[in-house]
Amino acid sequence: MRxxxxxxxxxxxxxxSFASSVRAxxxxxxxxxxxxxxxxxxTHFGFDTVAENLKASRVAAVFSSVxxxxxxxxxxxxxxxxxxxxxxxxxxxxxxxRPTASAQPQGQKILDIAGGTGDIAFRMLDHxxxxxxxTQTSVIVSDINPEMLGEGRKRFSTSPYQAAGRVxxxxxNAEQLDQVESSSIDLYTVAFGIRNFxxxxxxxxxxxxxxxxxxxxxxxxxxxxxNNLLMNxxxxxxxxxxxxxxxxxxxADRDSYQYLVESIEKFPSQQExxxxxxxxxxxxxxxxxxxxxxxxxxxxxxxxxxxxxxGVKPA
Amino acid sequence: xxxxxxxxxxLRAPVSLHPFLxxxxxxxALYHSYEHDLPPPYRNPEAAILSSALAHVPNHxxxxxxxTLGARETGYxxxxxxxxxxxxxxxxxYHLVTQRLGxxxxxxxxxxxxxxxxxxxxxxxxxxxxxxxxxxxxGRWQExxxxxxxxxxxxxxLRELSAxxxxxxxxxxxxxxxxxxxxxxxxxxxxxxxxxxxxTTDTSTGFRDTEAFLDRRxxxxxxxxxxxxxxxxxxxxxxxxxxxLMRSKGLRI
Numbered sequence: 001m002r003x004x005x006x007x008x009x010x011x012x013x014x015x016x017s018f019a020s021s022v023r024a025x026x027x028x029x030x031x032x033x034x035x036x037x038x039x040x041x042x043t044h045f046g047f048d049t050v051a052e053n054l055k056a057s058r059v060a061a062v063f064s065s066v067x068x069x070x071x072x073x074x075x076x077x078x079x080x081x082x083x084x085x086x087x088x089x090x091x092x093x094x095x096x097x098r099p100t101a102s103a104q105p106q107g108q109k110i111l112d113i114a115g116g117t118g119d120i121a122f123r124m125l126d127h128x129x130x131x132x133x134x135t136q137t138s139v140i141v142s143d144i145n146p147e148m149l150g151e152g153r154k155r156f157s158t159s160p161y162q163a164a165g166r167v168x169x170x171x172x173n174a175e176q177l178d179q180v181e182s183s184s185i186d187l188y189t190v191a192f193g194i195r196n197f198x199x200x201x202x203x204x205x206x207x208x209x210x211x212x213x214x215x216x217x218x219x220x221x222x223x224x225x226x227n228n229l230l231m232n233x234x235x236x237x238x239x240x241x242x243x244x245x246x247x248x249x250x251x252a253d254r255d256s257y258q259y260l261v262e263s264i265e266k267f268p269s270q271q272e273x274x275x276x277x278x279x280x281x282x283x284x285x286x287x288x289x290x291x292x293x294x295x296x297x298x299x300x301x302x303x304x305x306x307x308x309x310x311g312v313k314p315a
Numbered sequence: 316x317x318x319x320x321x322x323x324x325x326l327r328a329p330v331s332l333h334p335f336l337x338x339x340x341x342x343x344a345l346y347h348s349y350e351h352d353l354p355p356p357y358r359n360p361e362a363a364i365l366s367s368a369l370a371h372v373p374n375h376x377x378x379x380x381x382x383t384l385g386a387r388e389t390g391y392x393x394x395x396x397x398x399x400x401x402x403x404x405x406x407x408x409y410h411l412v413t414q415r416l417g418x419x420x421x422x423x424x425x426x427x428x429x430x431x432x433x434x435x436x437x438x439x440x441x442x443x444x445x446x447x448x449x450x451x452x453x454g455r456w457q458e459x460x461x462x463x464x465x466x467x468x469x470x471x472x473l474r475e476l477s478a479x480x481x482x483x484x485x486x487x488x489x490x491x492x493x494x495x496x497x498x499x500x501x502x503x504x505x506x507x508x509x510x511x512x513x514x515t516t517d518t519s520t521g522f523r524d525t526e527a528f529l530d531r532r533x534x535x536x537x538x539x540x541x542x543x544x545x546x547x548x549x550x551x552x553x554x555x556x557x558x559x560l561m562r563s564k565g566l567r568i
Contacts, residue, residue: 186394215395285398312398315389
């Protein structure tokens with residue numbers, strides 16, 4: 001993902017170097033060399049525009065390069081708050097079936113999409129086991145990137161869940177989950193992954209297909225804008241100014257961090273995204289029968305930096 | 316501008332074609348309409364889950380356990396309780412909303428109009444309190460009061476209480492259009508809230524003590540209302556007298 005360090009040309013009067021135009025040329029050259037036709041569909045990759053069939057491989061390249069220090073990257077981007085977000089996400093979902101005298105223990109099947117390193121999966125299993133005393137619930141960790149899945153396998157290798165067979169790993173594209181049967185999943189989660197998908201609506205439709213009636217779709221994702229305008233300005237300065245710089249200094253990988261910040265900017269707003277979830281057929285919590293548009297079907301976290309979207313498949 | 320001409324043309328159309336002007340299938344007016352019913356307050360899936368969860372409240376209380384049992388019974392999963400972001404409070408709110416909307420069906424007054432408004436109000440309050448007993452929640456109502464008093468739930472709870480107070484006055488036939496509209500609803504809300512709290516501690520047969528408590532509170536409202544009204548009238552006369560005195564002394568007011 002790192003480009004060769006050609007500085008472009010340097011102006012002799014003002015001493016500024018113009019590297020960005022070179023970057024643009026270099027990025028256009030590979031695309032044109034692969035003969036992008038005028039009518040071929042394009043999508044965004046951060047602020048760049050790429051052919052749709054190329055986006056998945058570009059995203060894969062970003063995540064392959066950050067897989068080994070993914071946690072560090074998250075800690076730096078969110079100043080450690082991502083741990084609070086993930087804890088709140090899992091607690092509010094409350095996975096696990098509380099054992100009662102009458103019901104036989106069945107356990108829930110959770111599918112964690114784009115959850116390669118296993119952050120959310122671990123929390124889900126801990127919550128189900130320790131809070132709800134449910135030892136049957138299992139998680140399928142799915143990711144398109146084998147390096148991220150490798151990190152997840154490493155993390156789970158020493159845990160009791162691996163030994164009990166409550167976690168499995170699946171390399172799959174969320175837009176086409178052929179390996180998962182329809183109506184077989186209780187809870188479908190995707191945390192900080194959906195903004196990287198090429199076709200979000202297709203992924204939502206696949207989620208609708210694999211969920212059982214009554215199953216829950218839950219998505220934790222960054223939002224493009226904060227609610228408060230002043231804080232939004234501060235946040236944008238931090239995002240575009242500090243984060244790529246931190247990436248360069250700490251991980252020597254400025255471009256991955258730049259892509260991640262740009263991809264947040266391109267993600268639809270909470271209202272639009274909730275509309276997409278509703279369009280896929282889900283019921284949004286907190287909506288009355290007379291609500292025509294989507295006014296509140298999500299929960300903002302930390303003034304709107306991230307948001308939790310939930311949808312329930314009608315029974 | 317095309318939309319304006321379309322609107323004008325549609326208004327010029329015969330009356331029988333006007334229905335297509337209504338864009339929404341269930342128009343929602345901001346005022347109370349005698350012709351059109353209000354749309355149902357809950358969507359079908361939520362109403363189904365909440366009503367079967369309410370049946371479990373006498374055994375499990377106003378908790379998420381009752382919600383998950385209700386979800387299981389209506390063909391949903393345990394995880395479907397995520398449909399209710401406020402958890403057990405939504406169960407409380409469902410009870411409050413359905414009982415308020417059902418009050419007009421519980422108690423109807425014959426049209427002769429021999430009962431005064433005050434007596435009708437008393438009957439309506441007693442009917443609403445009786446509904447708590449009939450649905451079996453009165454034994455668990457202290458949990459509901461605790462949930463309603465949580466900071467994030469207070470606005471919704473107060474809104475429900477004022478809506479109930481308004482509903483009771485409306486059904487009793489109140490037609491006031493002055494500031495007494497507000498004072499009546501405020502005093503009724505306070506009386507009802509006090510009576511409901513008292514009812515949770517009442518162990519007498521047929522909740523007689525609650526009825527007596529209610530009568531005492533309504534009597535107090537009458538007495539204090541009369542006293543406050545009299546004081547305001549006295550103060551008004553005094554102010555008028557002072558103004559006239561000043562004018563007689565030459566002050567231009």
